[in-house]
Amino acid sequence: MIKGFKEFILRGNVIDLAVAVVIGAAFTAVVNAIVSSIINPIIALFWKPDENGAIGITVNGLWGPVTFPISDLINAIIAFLAVAIVVYFVFVHPMNVMKERAAAKQGLPEEPEALPSEAELLVQIRDLLEKQQTPPLK
Template sequence: MIKGFKEFILRGNVIDLAVAVVIGAAFTAVVNAIVSSIINPLIELVWKPDEDGVVGITVNGLHGQVTFPISDLINAVIAFLAVAIVVYFVFVHPMNVMKERAARKQGVPEEPEPLPSEAELLVQIRDLLGKQADAAPKP
């Protein structure tokens, strides 16, 4: 029972997922702080916030003005990209390198040789038939 649990935990995809979730959650707070303290002021240099402090595009609608909060969208995209980049380069890429090294040590080929195409097979058959015809005794 313990052996089966150990095999389950030591599978690469389980460890990858656990690391990504934990680090992603921890790093999100850092990214949100950077976005709110650096990116928001940069956005406010381009767009003036309305009276509610929302930066976005204001449109006159049927029932008054409506503001589309563009800054929230930009913040979310930047936060997502920052977390994804850090998780990939700090955890996923090194784990892939470790797996490749382990596979090389075990002698597992990285990729099997591709199968020849139909045209290549026909050329090989033609060449073999030509060699057989040349080697056959002449009457």
């Protein structure tokens, strides 16, 4: 029973998904704090916040000015990239290395042997047919 559970846990899909969810949830708060305290003030240097505090491009509409919150978009992009980088380099890459080492330890080939192409197979068939049709020497 323990061996089966170990095999289940060591499957890449389960570990990758669990790690992504946990790290993503935990790291998102940190990234959001960094973006709101560092990136948004830098953006505010170039764009004046509107009366609601939204930073972005303001366009006059039919019923007054409308602000497109660019800072929220930048915040989401930076948060996504930061979480993806951390999850990949801290968990996914080491897990792939561990799998490669386990496969090498078991003696499994890392890549399957390449199969011959159709042209190579046809040449082999032609050569075999030519050998069969040649009359035997006396």
